[in-house]
Amino acid sequence: MSIKGKAYIMGAYEHPLRDAPDTSTPQLHMECALGALADAGLSKDDVDGYFCAGDAPGFGGLSMIDYMGLKNVRHMDSTETGGSSYIVHVGHAAQAIAAGKCQVALITLAGRPRHGGARPGGSMRGPAAAPGALSDGPPEAGFENIYGGSTHNTYGMCAMRHMYEHGTTSEQLAWIKVAASHHAQWNEHAFLKDVVTVEQVVNSRMISDPLHLLDCCVVTDGGGALIVTSPEIARTLKRPKVKIIGAGEAPKSPLGGQGLDLTYSGAVWSGPRAFAEAGVKPADIKYASIYDSFTITVLMQIEDLGFCEKGQGGRFVSDGGLISGVGKLPFNTDGGGLCNNHPTNRGGITKVIEAVRQLRGEAHPKVQVKNCDLAIAHGTGGSLGTRHASATVVLEREA
Amino acid sequence: MSETQDRPALMTRPIPAPAVSVETKPFWDAAAEGRFLIKRCVACGKAHWYPRAYCPFCDGGETVWEESPGEGVIYTYSVMHRSPSGPYAIGYVTLDEGPAVLTNFVGVAPDGLAIGMRVKVQFQPTEGGPPVPVFAPV
Secondary structure (H helix, E strand, C coil), rough: CCCCCCCCCCCCCCCCCCCCCCEEEEEHHHHHHHHHHHCCCHHHHHHHHEECCCCCCCCCCCCHHHHHHCCCCCCCCCEEEEEEEEHHHHHHHHHHCCCCCCCCCEEEECCCCCCCCCCCCCCCCCCCCCCCCCCCCCCHHHHHHHHHCCHHHHHHHHHHHHHHHHHHCHHHHHHHHHHHHHHHCCCCCCCCCCCCCCCHHHCCEEEEEEEHHHEEEECCCCCCCCCCCCCHHHHHCCCEEEEEEEEEEEEEECCCEECCCCCCCCCCHHHHHHHHHHHCCCCCCCCEECCCCCCCHHHHHHHHCCCCCCCHHHHHHHHCCCCCCCCCCCCCCHHHHHHHHEECCCCHHHHHHHHHHHHCCCCCCCCCCCCCEEEEEEEECCCCCCCEEEEEEEEECCC | CCCHCCCCCCCCCCCCCEEEEEECHHHHHHCCCCCEEEEEECCCCCCCCCCCCCCCCCCCEEEEEEEEEEEEEEEEEEEEEECCCEEEEEEEEECCCCEEEEEECCCCCCCCCCCEEEEEEEEEEEEEEEEEEEEEEE
């Protein structure tokens, strides 16, 4: 497959300002986006792919998607290669369109170097400007970062609301950690190898209501890597073949704060997209790697991915529902982020790695799922309590 | 006296100066005068939060500042116990105008919060910056 003839540039807009003392960088991005959309004769809701580089304030495009109110994005790319980024993006957009991952891609660039604008590549929690000076960072910064938000308490907010709406209990959440610990005991590299009980989880120190210490993942150094190849190369290699058969992604953010609902994640969109591309249903999945920054992360995502009804996650995970060989849905058989590993606070790659082990039949014998021919790896990045991106891949063992 | 000693301390948390941009300066100028502003779209009429120059809901409608009583109900919260300055509460308030606002809850004991509780804005001073909105039970 080639991109040749698969995509068209149908809108283009150059901002008229060359000196922007009174316009923020997010605002410039928005004005450029509106200009290009108007030129094309499209509206914001038509945009389902968003591309930006390091000049976009915030975190990997998520801040700008939230700021601009792009509610239909299903493909994101924040490849950063300096000034050539936007030409790279045109190529990547054509690939995404050719692959059916989006139909209308928006690429934006903006900045204010004449007015001390943030340098591209700045961090999500970049420092505020000097006292009294105007800042030009992520648009939400002045209204969020000051309140002491962390992963613990923003996920705690989600758990609190989930309990309020659905009657979910701390004991039910604890079962997720218990299952992870049952798996981790067989992993010689696991950071925490001890099997824990529901009582131990709910009696551990409260970190941020209603999440206890043992509701939280480990903090570990380390890392991981993956090799993805063409079918032609795969056929020449000696390892069991793990085929990628579906992928979906989705951002979720407050989008202006009307109708805020913290009881679900972007998995409600990324999951169905991945399952549809793969042509499978949640009930077909033999093994699931589910991002487990906290117990509540797992519970919400299991519901959102369709393994059970919304609000039924607590019942689903109770009594060993996630333990390999015991429950309905074997999950995180390496011990997951809750017990094994969460390298540099980013657990996505270990989720894929354990799914590969399961599909190869190379998980620890005590946790290996029998005839494991279909698996998913699913993750959330950012915060469920503010803005995040969900990603799902469906993987199949090829005989 | 003894009664207050037995009760848990009311939560408070030092808050750093907020980042102020050309886009949000009017909000912070009003905050310095004790006024709470939100933004509303002149095209679609919806209010949003955090404040933006263009409406996030419709196709980039222009927005205008309006003064809000800053009242609403707690949508959710979490009391952070791992904190050198003592427990503090972060959460969202659903304003009566509709948008949800991320904030700290103050003037209440750590076990005194509940989803659905009515709260009202007040402004807390910061070091070297404008005061910031926090919410307390009414």
